[in-house]
C-alpha cells in the first residue's frame with residue numbers, strides 16, 4: 001500500500017505538460033477523460049483515441065510499439081481503465097518493449113461514471129504492481145517537481161516505463177476529438193505508414 | 197514440406213509457413229493443447245514475435261495496435277478464450293480493424309470434460325453476435341486453405357475473422 005500524500009495536480013495541465021514537446025510521439029489514450037485531456041491539447045493524427053475497449057489501452061500500445069520499434073509510444077489512460085487490464089502489465093514486462101511508456105492519470109476515481117472510488121483510492125499501488133511485473137522504471141508522481149522528473153522518463157528512459165500521476169478528482173469540460181473508428185484508424189495509419 | 201499423405205504431416209506446418217508467407221509478425225496467445233504444435237513452430241521462428249497473454253482480450257487489443265503500426269498479427273485461442281474477448285472485439289468492429297484468429301474448439305466433438313461444454317457451445321454464437329466472421333473447419337487437410345481464405349478476408353477486406361478448428365481435428369480432450 002502506498003503512503004498517502006496530498007494530491008494537487010490538475011490533469012489537463014499534466015497532459016499539456018507531457019505533450020508540450022512531443023515530437024513524433026505516437027499516443028494511445030484510454031476511454032473517457034484521458035481522451036478528452038489529449039484532445040484539449042490538440043487533435044493530432046499521431047493520436048489514437050480509444051472510445052471503448054475498456055482495459056485495452058496498454059495492449060494496444062504494446063502491439064503498436066512492437067510494430068514501430070523506432071518510434072516512442074505513450075499510453076495515457078485512467079486508473080480505472082488500467083485496473084481492468086492490469087494483467088497486461090505482466091505481458092508488457094515480459095516483452096520488454098524499450099520504446100513503450102505508460103502514464104496513468106490517477107484520480108482514484110471512475111470519473112466518467114460519476115466519480116466512484118477505484119481501488120487506488122484504497123491504497124492499491126499501480127506503480128508497485130508494474131514494478132512487481134518487472135518494469136525497471138516506475139514512479140508515482142504527486143507534484144510539479146516530480147512531474148518534471150518523470151516527463152523525460154516517459155520520452156527517453158528505455159522502456160517499458162510506468163508513471164502513475166496522481167491528479168485531483170475534478171470534472172473537466174469535455175473536449176471531444178473525432179470518434180468515428182475508421183476515420184481515426186485511417187488517419188493514424190496514413191500519417192504513419194503513408195497508406196491506409 | 198512433408199506430403200499431406202505422410203503420417204507425420206500436421207496442419208500446423210503449413211499454417212506456420214502460410215503465416216510467414218503473408219507476413220505475420222505478431223503471434224499472441226494463451227496456450228491451448230490443440231494449438232501447441234503451432235505455438236511451438238511460431239515461438240521457434242525469429243521472424244515473428246510470440247506474445248504470451250494473461251487473457252485473450254489482451255490479444256485483441258494488441259492486434260489493433262499492431263495493425264495501426266503497420267504489422268499483421270494473429271490471435272490464437274482456445275474456445276474458452278473467445279468468451280474473454282467479447283467487449284474488446286467491439287474495437288475491431290467499430291474501427292474496421294482486421295483480426296485474424298484461430299480458435300481451437302473444446303466442449304464439442306467427443307468432449308469428455310463437462311466444464312468445457314458451456315463455453316464450447318457458446319463459442320460460435322458469441323463470435324457471430326460480436327460480428328466476427330466464422331470459418332468452421334473439421335478436417336485437418338482443410339485447415340491451411342481455410343486460414344489462407346480467412347487471412348484474405350481479414351487483411352484485404354478489413355474484417356474480423358475466426359477460423360474455428362473442430363475438436364474432431366485435435367482429438368477429444370479430457371484436460372483443461
Ligand SMILES: Cc1ncc(C[n+]2csc(CCOP(=O)(O)OP(=O)(O)O)c2C)c(N)n1
Nearest residue numbers: 032033054078079080081109110111112113
Ligand atoms: C467494460 C466496461 N465497463 C464499464 C464501463 C463504464 N465506464 C466508462 S468510463 C469508466 C471509468 C473510467 O475510469 P478511469 O479509467 O479511471 O478514467 P477517469 O474518467 O477517472 O479519468 C467506466 C467504468 C465501460 N465503458 N466498459
Ligand SMILES: [Mg+2]
Nearest residue numbers: 078079080109
Ligand atoms: Mg480515474
